Structures are given as C-alpha cells and as structure tokens.
Amino acid sequence: MKSFGSFRRKFAPWNDPAAKPYISFENIVKKFDDVTVIDDLSLNIFNREFFALLGASGSGKSTLMRMLAGFEEPTSGRIMLDGQDLRGIPPYKRPVNMMFQSYALFPHMTVEQNIAFGLKQDGMAKSEITDRVNDMLKLVKLEKFSKRKPHQLSGGQRQRVALARAVAKRPKVLLLDEPLGALDKKLREETQFELMDLQMNLGLTFLIVTHDQEEAMTMADRIAVLDKGQIMQVATPAEVYEAPSSKFVADFIGNINIIEGEVSHFANGEAEIESAANSVTIRTKTAKQLSKGQKVWYAIRPEKITLSREKPEDASINALQGELWDIAYFGDMNVFHVRLANGRTIKASSMNSVRRTDDPLGYDEQVWVSFEDDAGMVLVS
Numbered sequence: 070m071k072s073f074g075s076f077r078r079k080f081a082p083w084n085d086p087a088a089k090p091y092i093s094f095e096n097i098v099k100k101f102d103d104v105t106v107i108d109d110l111s112l113n114i115f116n117r118e119f120f121a122l123l124g125a126s127g128s129g130k131s132t133l134m135r136m137l138a139g140f141e142e143p144t145s146g147r148i149m150l151d152g153q154d155l156r157g158i159p160p161y162k163r164p165v166n167m168m169f170q171s172y173a174l175f176p177h178m179t180v181e182q183n184i185a186f187g188l189k190q191d192g193m194a195k196s197e198i199t200d201r202v203n204d205m206l207k208l209v210k211l212e213k214f215s216k217r218k219p220h221q222l223s224g225g226q227r228q229r230v231a232l233a234r235a236v237a238k239r240p241k242v243l244l245l246d247e248p249l250g251a252l253d254k255k256l257r258e259e260t261q262f263e264l265m266d267l268q269m270n271l272g273l274t275f276l277i278v279t280h281d282q283e284e285a286m287t288m289a290d291r292i293a294v295l296d297k298g299q300i301m302q303v304a305t306p307a308e309v310y311e312a313p314s315s316k317f318v319a320d321f322i323g324n325i326n327i328i329e330g331e332v333s334h335f336a337n338g339e340a341e342i343e344s345a346a347n348s349v350t351i352r353t354k355t356a357k358q359l360s361k362g363q364k365v366w367y368a369i370r371p372e373k374i375t376l377s378r379e380k381p382e383d384a385s386i387n388a389l390q391g392e393l394w395d396i397a398y399f400g401d402m403n404v405f406h407v408r409l410a411n412g413r414t415i416k417a418s419s420m421n422s423v424r425r426t427d428d429p430l431g432y433d434e435q436v437w438v439s440f441e442d443d444a445g446m447v448l449v450s
Contacts, residue, residue: 080290082115090149091116091274092137092242097146099132099298106132107143108298116151119268119275121285124295125321130278133295134244137276139163151241166240168248172231174219181206181215184234191238205233208267225256232264236271243268245277249284261287282322286310294318310370315450319368324404326374326415327448328367335359340447342367346411352386355447369445374417374438376405376430381439388439389415393430405430407438 082088090113099107107129114120122130135141137148139160148155155163166187174183181202188198206212209229219227228248235243248264249257265288268275279285285292286306294301294309294317301321302314313319316327330344330351340359342351344367351367359365381388394414395406400421407415415438430436 080117082118083113083291088115090114091118091151092276093149094133094137095147095149097133097136097148098144099129099136099141100144106298107136109146110298110300112293112300112303114274114276116274117272119265119288119290120277121289121292122276122278122295123280123282123285123292125280127297128295129298130280130295131246132298134167134246134276134278137242138165138167138244164241165244166235166238166242167244167246168231168235169246172219172227174227174230174234176219179216179218180211180222180230183219183230184237187234187238201237205237208236208270209233224253225260228260229263232267236267236273240273242274242276245275247279248277249281257284258287264288286322294321296321312446313368313448316366316368316448319446319448324371324416324418326369326371328369330365330367332359332361332363332365335361339442342447347389347409347413348411349389350386351445352442353445353447354443357447357449359447359449363449366448367445368448369440371404371416371418372420373444374415374440376407376417376419377437377439378430378434380437384437384439387442388437390435390437391415393432393434393436396430396432407436 092114094110094112097107097110098105110133122133124130132141136143137155139155139158142156150164175186178186184202184205185198188201193201206215209232211226211229211233214222214226219230222230249260261284277285277288289306291303291305292309293303296317302309302318304312309318309322313322319325320327328344328347328349328351330342332340333343334341338354338356340353340355342353342365344351353367389409391407391409393405394408397404402418402420405417407417409415417438
C-alpha cells in the first residue's frame with residue numbers, strides 16, 4: 070500500500086486556485102423548527118484532506134457532519150461530493166462511512182465478523198471479504214485478536230476494530246464523530262498519530278468532529294472553527310494558533326492573554342497601542358492597516374512572554390510589573406499567573422529545559438512580564 074507521508078507535508082490544494090473541492094457545503098442553512106443551527110455556511114474540503122470541524126457544544130459541527138452522512142437534510146443550500154449533489158440520496162447509498170464515539174460494535178460477533186459485516190451486506194464475494202478483512206486486520210495491527218469478541222478487547226483495540234470496519238468498504242470519505250473521546254489521555258494521544266498514519270496510507274478524505282482543540286491541532290491539515298452555526302475561521306493549525314482572525318478564535322484556541330487598547334501611532338507596519346487599564350504601552354509589528362485612535366486588542370500567547378525579577382532595560386514599552394500569584398507545574402512546563410496592579414492576570418509559561426533550577430521564581434514575588442515586538446498579534450474584532 071502506497072504511503073502518502075511525503076505527500077502530506079507538501080499538501081495544500083486550498084492554495085491552488087485551479088484545485089477543485091472534493092466536498093462543498095454551499096450556503097447551507099439548517100433549522101430545527103424555528104431554531105437556526107447552521108446559518109448560511111459555505112465550506113470547501115479537498116480530496117485526501119484530514120479536515121477538522123472544531124467548536125463547542127451547540128456550534129453546529131455535528132449537524133454539519135450528519136447532513137453530509139445523510140442523517141439530516143439541509144433546510145436550504147446543497148452539499149456536493151466529488152461532483153455529485155447529495156440531496157435526496159439516503160445514507161446507505163452515499164459513498165461515506167461514519168465512525169461513532171461509542172464504536173457501535175456487535176457484541177456477539179468476533180473482530181473479523183464485525184469488520185466483515187458491511188462487506189457481506191454489500192454482497193461481496195466470500196474470498197474477497199476474507200482478503201479485505203485480513204488487510205484491515207493487518208492495517209490496524211489486530212491480526213492476533215481476530216477471533217476475540219469486543220468485551221475481550223481494550224478500549225483502544227475496540228476503537229481500532231471500529232475504524233477497520235469503517236474503512237473496509239473503502240468509502241470516499243470517512244466521518245469521525247468524536248472518535249477518541251472514550252479513551253484515556255495517553256492512549257488518545259497515541260491513537261491520534263495512528264489515525265494520521267492510517268489516513269495517509271489509505272489516501273482517503275477524513276472529516277473529524279471534535280471539541281478537543283489539541284486533537285484538531287494534532288491531526289488536521291486544516292481546521293474550521295465554528296460558533297453558533299457559522300464559520301469563524303478556516304486555516305491550518307499553525308495559522309489558527311499564530312494568526313487567529315478574531316478575539317473569539319484567539320480565545321477559543323489554546324491559552325492567550327488579550328489586552329484592550331487604543332492605537333496611538335501607526336506607520337510602516339509598526340504600531341503603538343496604549344492600554345490605560347493596564348498602564349502599558351505596547352509596540353508591535355502588524356500587517357493590518359490601523360488608524361490612530363482605533364480600538365484594538367493585543368493578543369499574546371503565554372509561551373511568548375518572559376518573566377524576570379530584573380526590570381527590563383526599557384520598562385516603558387512591552388513590560389508590566391506584577392505579583393506572582395499562582396504557579397502550576399506540569400512536568401514538561403510551568404505555567405505562571407501574574408496579578409497586575411489593576412487586579413487582572415497575565416499568564417506566562419516556560420518549558421522545563423533543565424532538570425532543576427537553583428533559584429526558581431516563587432509565590433508572591435514581584436516580577437516583570439515582558440515580550441518582543443513580534444511576539445503577539447493585533448486583533449480588530
């Protein structure tokens with residue numbers, strides 16, 4: 070089976086104006102009674118893309134997936150898959166398959182029988198079924214467990230059986246609805262990489278629904294961040310994290326500090342922002358066009374911040390003083406909460422790159438928070 074590992078690293082059809090989308094949601098509206106859950110949403114997904122729909126409960130992500138699967142129909146708009154309009158096509162005739170969080174395995178069937186079930190329903194020849202099931206067992210590394218039943222397997226093994234059954238029919242698109250939610254943290258992290266490898270090896274289009282930011286950031290080529298039935302941003306994980314399009318996206322993805330202020334100077338891609346509430350002047354580089362007096366928000370990730378006892382050389386720019394209020398130790402990193410004079414908190418973090426520190430920062434110390442002029446981003450909405 071051909072690997073698409075090197076292919077994935079160069080994979081960015083969304084940047085090619087000539088590339089045709091594989092899946093298109095076109096002006097989709099979905100209402101349940103008088104409640105609009107999807108509001109005039111349009112989205113393109115490309116062949117062999119690992120795409121994530123990310124949002125909180127009620128954002129519309131699962132409804133969008135269910136419409137693609139055929140379990141719901143749009144109130145208006147259309148969904149195209151590989152050039153075919155899916156309206157009116159029942160779920161069992163759509164070239165998609167779905168893997169649910171519950172796995173939905175048949176308890177009275179063995180692993181190989183579970184994997185073979187859909188193939189038998191399609192009337193595939195017995196010899197072909199045997200070959201396909203063996204291929205799937207090898208793919209998910211469960212050859213030795215083929216005769217076991219689901220209750221004799223671990224959670225991770227059941228998850229792989231469900232995955233093998235879902236891809237055995239070789240759908241054009243595999244839909245994954247919170248597929249790793251039932252796994253413990255360590256196993257979930259391991260399975261994320263297994264899913265990535267599997268998707269690349271199969272060359273299929275994967276669409277995952279999740280509320281787990283880390284899961285989406287780890288696995289997806291691109292992420293659509295949803296809120297109240299609308300798309301807030303579609304971008305690669307790095308772009309969503311480093312260049313969020315709005316305060317909502319910035320605050321939803323990872324940890325971030327957001328400082329409200331007013332532009333006091335802007336020229337040649339450099340701005341100065343005055344934050345009266347925090348008694349700080351922020352000097353930053355930005356590609357946005359700003360005007361003097363404009364209200365903006367400066368967003369900076371905790372890992373971009375430097376903590377020190379010593380006062381920075383130029384404490385009038387990009388520096389705040391406060392009291393070290395909370396410290397959280399996570400093994401690989403430390404997270405610090407610094408309480409400012411106005412009562413607000415700035416979060417900073419640092420990696421534990423050495424085993425021990427001779428003079429670590431402690432609770433209630435007066436510290437300085439500082440950052441470079443290219444460390445954060447300016448948001449206008």
